Amino acid sequence: MNALFLIITVVSLAVLTVAAPDSVLGIMIDGGKGALDLALKMTAIYSVWLAVLKIVEKTGLDKKITSLFDPVVNFIYKDENKTAKSFISMNMTANLLGMGGAATPLGIKAVNSMNRGADALSATTNMIMFFVINATSLQFIPATVIALRAAAGSVSPSDILIPNIIASTASAGAGFLIVRIVSGIQKKKNNTELKIQEIKKII
Amino acid sequence: MGNFILPFLLIALFVYAAIKKIRIYDGFIEGIKDALKLVYSIFPYLAAIFIMVGLFRLSGLSAFLTKILEKPLALFGIPSELTELILLRPFSGNGSILLLEDIYAKYAADSYIARAASVVVGSSDTAFYIAAVYFAESKIIKLRYAVPAALAANFIGCVSACLLCRVL
Numbered sequence: 001m002n003a004l005f006l007i008i009t010v011v012s013l014a015v016l017t018v019a020a021p022d023s024v025l026g027i028m029i030d031g032g033k034g035a036l037d038l039a040l041k042m043t044a045i046y047s048v049w050l051a052v053l054k055i056v057e058k059t060g061l062d063k064k065i066t067s068l069f070d071p072v073v074n075f076i077y078k079d080e081n082k083t084a085k086s087f088i089s090m091n092m093t094a095n096l097l098g099m100g101g102a103a104t105p106l107g108i109k110a111v112n113s114m115n116r117g118a119d120a121l122s123a124t125t126n127m128i129m130f131f132v133i134n135a136t137s138l139q140f141i142p143a144t145v146i147a148l149r150a151a152a153g154s155v156s157p158s159d160i161l162i163p164n165i166i167a168s169t170a171s172a173g174a175g176f177l178i179v180r181i182v183s184g185i186q187k188k189k190n191n192t193e194l195k196i197q198e199i200k201k202i203i
Numbered sequence: 204m205g206n207f208i209l210p211f212l213l214i215a216l217f218v219y220a221a222i223k224k225i226r227i228y229d230g231f232i233e234g235i236k237d238a239l240k241l242v243y244s245i246f247p248y249l250a251a252i253f254i255m256v257g258l259f260r261l262s263g264l265s266a267f268l269t270k271i272l273e274k275p276l277a278l279f280g281i282p283s284e285l286t287e288l289i290l291l292r293p294f295s296g297n298g299s300i301l302l303l304e305d306i307y308a309k310y311a312a313d314s315y316i317a318r319a320a321s322v323v324v325g326s327s328d329t330a331f332y333i334a335a336v337y338f339a340e341s342k343i344i345k346l347r348y349a350v351p352a353a354l355a356a357n358f359i360g361c362v363s364a365c366l367l368c369r370v371l
Contacts, residue, residue: 001334001346005255012258019263031257034297035250043242050241051234055216058225104336105241112341122345123338128352131337135330135353136360142325148300149321152307160321163367167326171360178352 042104049102053090065089076133076176077126084114088130095138107134125183132175140165241340248335256295265291279362284316288323289361293330293354300324315368322364327357 016024056062066073066082069089073080077088087110094103110130117124123131142164149157220227259265269287276286284306292299303324310316330353334346 001331001350005251008255008259008264012262012264015262015264016258023261027257027261028254031254032250034257035246035253038253038297039242039246039249042245043238046238046241047235049234050238051231052213052216054230054234054237055220055225055227058230059216059220059223061216061219105238107333107337108241108245108340111337111343114341119345121343123343123347123349127338127343128347128349131334131346131349132353132356134337135328135333136356137326137328139325142321144300145303145321145325148304149307149312149317152304152312152317154307154312154317157312160318160325160368163318163364163371164322164325166367166371167322167360167364170363171326171356174359175352175356178355182348182352 045101046105049099050105053102053106056090062086062090065093069093076129079115080126081113081115084110084126087113091134092138095134096140098139098141098143100139103134103138125179128183129176129179132179133172136171136175137168138172140168244340245336248339249332252294252332252335256298259294260291260298279365281361281365282316282319284310285320285323285361285365288320289358292324292327292361293357294332296329296332299329319365319368322368323361326360326364330354330357 013024016027063086066086066089069092070085072092073085073088077085080088087106091103091106091110094100094106107130111127114124114127114130141161145160145164146157149160217227220230265287269290272290273283273286276289277283281289288299288302288306291302303320306320307317330350334350334353338344338346
């Protein structure tokens with residue numbers, strides 16, 4: 001992220017220095033303003049959803065949702081703790097119900113409660129898997145897009161539903177496979193390195 | 204019909220909670236405290252990304268990269284009208300919605316381009332933004348291969364979106 005940030009900002013700034021040096025500060029402050037607007041919106045949305053979530057937790061309904069998703073969650077995420085699994089299940093529920101506003105805070109809580117690896121600052125395979133599946137959008141019904149198409153005068157705004165469901169499944173499936181394959185390769189690499197160290201010790 | 208689901212679920216939840224003698228008002232206060240803490244920990248990441256995206260778009264760098272990427276992306280069956288959308292999608296949710304509206308206005312909402320663009324947006328998400336937000340509170344800083352994996356998966360989604368809209 002640091003390298004990407006450096007490259008994009010420096011190159012953009014260089015272009016702007018030549019093209020329109022006066023606009024630089026304004027563009028950057030507008031960026032901050034955009035973040036502030038979104039943060040205000042998020043505060044409103046999360047206030048509602050995290051309040052509802054607190055009630056769900058207090059009634060113990062979250063445990064019922066968790067047990068419903070247990071087979072799926074256990075298949076995708078190996079050796080994860082109970083709290084994290086519960087947040088993962090509720091994040092999936094919110095996504096599938098099309099409640100994007102509720103899915104994000106639940107996702108953050110899920111990552112926060114997942115087991116840490118040997119290096120506490122490094123993302124575990126489960127965290128990466130969870131992030132990738134969320135970043136490929138589990139939302140099968142793209143409510144915003146359909147509403148925008150209807151507003152733009154489409155005759156049948158929801159005729160993208162079937163291709164959308166297939167494409168969503170394709171990207172989530174691809175994400176799942178990529179993470180499984182990469183983590184498998186890394187595990188093998190670590191194992192061979194360990195073996196080499198052992199052999200070296202013996203020698 | 205769909206409009207009734209959410210209020211109905213909320214009523215059911217609150218009544219169920221009341222039967223279980225749970226203090227709903229106190230629960231709300233606790234939840235909202237969580238929300239404030241959450242936004243507080245996310246905001247620095249949010250602002251940094253927004254500033255970067257602002258520079259990226261308004262400097263013309265994104266338009267320039269779009270031009271360069273048009274030809275290689277065409278090899279995957281992605282029409283050049285969608286290149287900028289696919290480039291911007293991982294960075295900015297608002298930005299891609301604006302581009303989507305532009306595409307609707309330019310090519311009509313029922314054209315192939317508009318439908319493919321809709322599926323590209325509908326079936327993917329803003330990977331960089333989600334990376335920043337999801338890992339912010341847990342203070343995980345080494346994301347390893349998380350972002351490249353998400354970008355690759357979303358790209359496969361885009362390719363299938365362009366293909367599917369030709370036949371479906």
